[in-house]
Structure formats: structure tokens, C-alpha cells
Amino acid sequence: MKKKLIPGFILAIIFTVASLNNAKAQAQQKELIVGDAMPAFSLTDQNGKAFNSADYVGKNFLVIYFYPKDESMVCTKEACQFRDSFNDFTKAGAKVIGINGGTVASHKSFADHYKLPFTLLSDPDNKVYHKFGVKDKMFMTGRETFVIDLHGKVVFAYTAMMQGKKHADDALAFIKAHNK
Template identity: 50%
Template sequence: MSLQVGDKAPDFTLPDQSGAPVKLSERWGEKVVVLYFYPKDNTRGCTAEACSFRDGYESFTDAGAEVIGISSDTVDSHEKFAGRHELPFTLLSDRDRAVRKQYGATTLGVVPGRITFVIDRTGTVRHAFSSMTNIGGHVDDALAVVKRLRDESE
């Protein structure tokens, strides 16, 4: 991973599953952002991860966070994936993998990795977790960090 805890998160604008542009800095100004990169819609591991974020979504929103998933799949693919699995959060299409490269979200420098970042309201990376196989770790660790950030701000 090239992006580390304490780094400023690179800003970007990408289309969501409905084709609307999403500018990251507009999101982190409002809430803590849980930004997770995943390899591909409708694969076993990626579906499990998305459904884990879906199942914990209310806990994230209650703690003041927004969940955003990113892969290089098309807007249309994301729309179908989100609909099929009733995903209540935003999926972004990074077709040319430029944002993935900015965040260093690759394995061995070329394979799309499974990496989750927690970005605070100032745009600072507060947590990074990378594992292709520990799906639950992405959700559990991110939620723990989000709750800690909420408690620190109260």
C-alpha cells in the first residue's frame, strides 16, 4: 500500500451506480468515509464483502460514517450488483483504475486489491486494512475505527 495512515486522502470524482458524479472531498466534509476497494462485482469474495458492509450499514451510519465501494466495473454493472444484493451504499466506477493507483490499492502492483481506508472529516487517512481473504476484518476493523473517531469527537 502506498497510502498510509496519517496521509491526506487523494481527492477524486467518479460516477456512482446511477452515473451521478461523486466528489470524495464533499463526502468526507460531512462524515467519516469508509472507502473500500474491491476487485470485481458478483464474485464470491466481493459479494461477501459488499453484503457484510450492507449488513453493518446501520452501525456505520449511526456512528457518523458513509460507506463507499470502488472497483473498475462499469456503472451498469454496479447498478445491477447493488440492486441484486440490496446495497444501501454508494459504488463508484473507476474504469481506468486511476483512483486505485492513487491509493495503492493493488496486490503485487498489478492485481486489483481488497483494501479498506477510513478517512476522517478532514480528509486524513485514519486506518488502512489490506487482505484478500479476511473479508470480515475489513468491516469489523473499519467500524471499530469509525466508533473510536466518533467517541473522540464527542
């Protein structure tokens, strides 16, 4: 019986230490808030092309949404809501960008499967996640949406892990209200 308890006990200690280290790292991570400048970044999109955020500042509002995983239930609902509202975002002068740690190939498959007309960026080491201060939730990368204005400043931020559809709805409502 002790043989079974010792490995379980060791696993519990390892898990606890890893959780504390993750919590400590996240506590040190600066969370972006309204008024902060968007951190510059470069990533690869679902078509294998380089995307440099600096190329878009001043041209469009940027709606940057971070999501945990391609093809998961809430993430798919969120992506499809951005897709269904895509023309409204475009008319309002906004460019929609989804980011997660998935591969370029995964993003391509996801975009093709759901006919997503916007940019999906691969952040394999979660460097951009960390630059934006997106916190992990429930052992997954977080779900947050930011609206960046023409000056490169965060003007809207929204966090809700289980309400993917609301990210697109609230970001669009904000842009429409402040784009008059």
C-alpha cells in the first residue's frame, strides 16, 4: 500500500510546486489595462505569412482576441461569432485578429473548417500572451479580448472564460459606440 501512496504523494508535491511557480510567474506578469500602449509583436498567420502589429497601427482599430484552443467548444463559438460579425467589424474600421499557441497548420485547418475570414496568429511560446498580460485559467491559456485604437492604445479589454460569443458582441458594441 505504501508503494502506491508514495508516488501519489510525490505527484501531489510536484503539482503543488508547479502551480505555485505558475502563480508566481503570472503575478509578475503585467496586465494590460485601458490606456496602455499595445506591445509590438510579430507572429505567423494561418497562411504562413509574417504579421507585424506595427504595420496596422494607425490604419484600423485592432480587435485582438486570445483564445485557448482551435476546435474547442467555446473557442469555436467565439470564432464563429467574430466570423458572423466580420462585415460589421470591417464597416466600423476594425481588423479582427485571433491569437493562441496553436500551430500554423492547426489555425489553417480551423479557419478553413469554419470559413473564418480574419487573421489567426500562432503564438507557440505564448510570448504575445505574456506581453498582453493574459492570465491562464483552469490549466488553460486565458480568453481575453482587446480593442486597440488608431494610436496603438488599449481602449477596451474584456475577460470571460466561458462566454466566447460575448467577446465579439461587446467589442463590436464598444467600437460602434466610440466610432461616431
